[in-house]
Amino acid sequence: MRWSGLLLAAYIIFHLLHLTGGVVGFRAGQFVPLHPYQNVVAAFAVWPVALLYIVAMGALCLHLDHGIWSILQTFGWNTATNEAKLKIFSRVIAIIVFLGFTSVPVSVMAGWLH
Numbered sequence: 001m002r003w004s005g006l007l008l009a010a011y012i013i014f015h016l017l018h019l020t021g022g023v024v025g026f027r028a029g030q031f032v033p034l035h036p037y038q039n040v041v042a043a044f045a046v047w048p049v050a051l052l053y054i055v056a057m058g059a060l061c062l063h064l065d066h067g068i069w070s071i072l073q074t075f076g077w078n079t080a081t082n083e084a085k086l087k088i089f090s091r092v093i094a095i096i097v098f099l100g101f102t103s104v105p106v107s108v109m110a111g112w113l114h
């Protein structure tokens with residue numbers, strides 16, 4: 001949790017400088033404010049950037065896998081009989097979030113978005 005949390009904190013700072021500010025990851029004049037579609041396509045056409053996002057979403061997935069389960073436990077919703085099901089539930093949500101977010105860089109790299 002500590003390492004995935006630190007990686008996510010670094011990711012969020014990079015992400016805001018990248019796709020919100022256009023301060024990093026773009027050539028001069030390439031980032032167009034208020035044109036997120038074009039910016040996303042230009043951003044993920046650079047495969048190391050796309051890979052960085054996919055790795056960060058992996059960290060998010062691991063963080064959520066444990067984090068969702070942990071929240072449910074804190075609420076006291078786990079019992080001896082439902083514990084295994086709650087762990088599966090947390091993992092399924094984490095995987096859905098991972099697939100949803102990574103679908104964006106993957107779609108650009110695959111040429112489905114241009």
Ligand code: HEM
Nearest residue numbers: 012015016019020034036039040053057060101102104105
């Ligand atoms: C592959 C995954 C992701 C993609 C493709 C993506 C894409 C974007 C884009 C295009 C913007 C700029 C929107 C605009 O300028 O109108 C943005 C902003 C933002 N993203 Fe992401 N994002 C991703 C993952 C995440 C994650 C995991 C978080 C949070 C943990 C996050 C938090 C934010 C925040 C806080 C903003 C600033 C809000 C804004 O600019 O309107 N993003 N994202």
